[in-house]
Amino acid sequence: MNTFAKAKRKKLRIKDMPLTLRPREKLFLQGAKNLSDAELIAILLGTGSAKQNALVLGDKLLKEFPLKKLDGQLKEMVRYPGVGTAKAARIAAALELGERLYAPASVSKIIVRNAQDVLSQVRDIADKRQEYLVVLYLNARHELVLKETVGMGSLNSLQITPKEIFSHALKTPCASLIIVHNHPSNDPEPSDDDIHFTKRIHEAGEVMGIPLLDHVIVSASSYYSFREDKSSK
Secondary structure, rough: OOOOHHHHHOOOOOOHHHHHHHHHHHHHHHHHHHHHHHHHHHHHOOOOOOOOHOOOHHHHHHOOOOHHHHHOOOOHHHHOOHHHHHHHHHHHHHHHHHHHHOOOOOOOOOOOOOHHHHHHHHHHOOEEEEEEEEEEEEEOEEEEEEEEEEEEHHHHHHOOHHHHHHHHOOOOOOOOOEOOOOOOOOHOOOOOHHHHHHHHHHHHHHHHHHOOOEEEEEOOOOOOEEEHHHHHH
16 A cells, blocks of 8 residues: 555654654655656645645645646645645755756857747646747857746736846847747737737837747647748748
8 A cells, every 4th residue: 555545545744654654754864756747746835734644635736736837836835625825935946946957058059030939938827727938049050058938927917127138138138039829728929909009019129139040839739930920921
């Protein structure tokens, strides 16, 4: 019988379980890689609720919110019985640290010339439930020198200004840039706000001498490229 089954069957408090079955102690004895997802979540939760321990709560949480989608469901997680703001924040922070740990140590020598190259750099936002605005800053050789998330939310609600986009460009050897954002609706077709925003950044880029090469909208199953659409007409 596995750790979770024993904890559930006996409805034990974790501190009443044998040391070898407690998630924290098991982590130190066997290493984090030998813990189940539910055990790792239980450590982040710290405590359960009056009706269930952290291990049982962690297992139920993962069934409600699959691990790959936890990052985009923070508000729903907060409302889940036994979780709350503090526990949800710890989980969100752990996920972000993991993402940063396995992000490329350096983005130099990554060549970005077309929409396909762009897609390979932003796969992580394609299926997010919230809109993310990411800017890829390129040098004169089309090498990626900086990848920056400049906002979360719809372009209309974000009210991002050209200054916020180009301030990062002035701090790097940037010769051009590409804007990317996702559509959680899974329809990558640009809205009127998207078109207006693209025009504003394009005009600002011409003034700054840092041209906007493309604005790519991604979704879970497709994408739209302003540059490709213009070239096809």
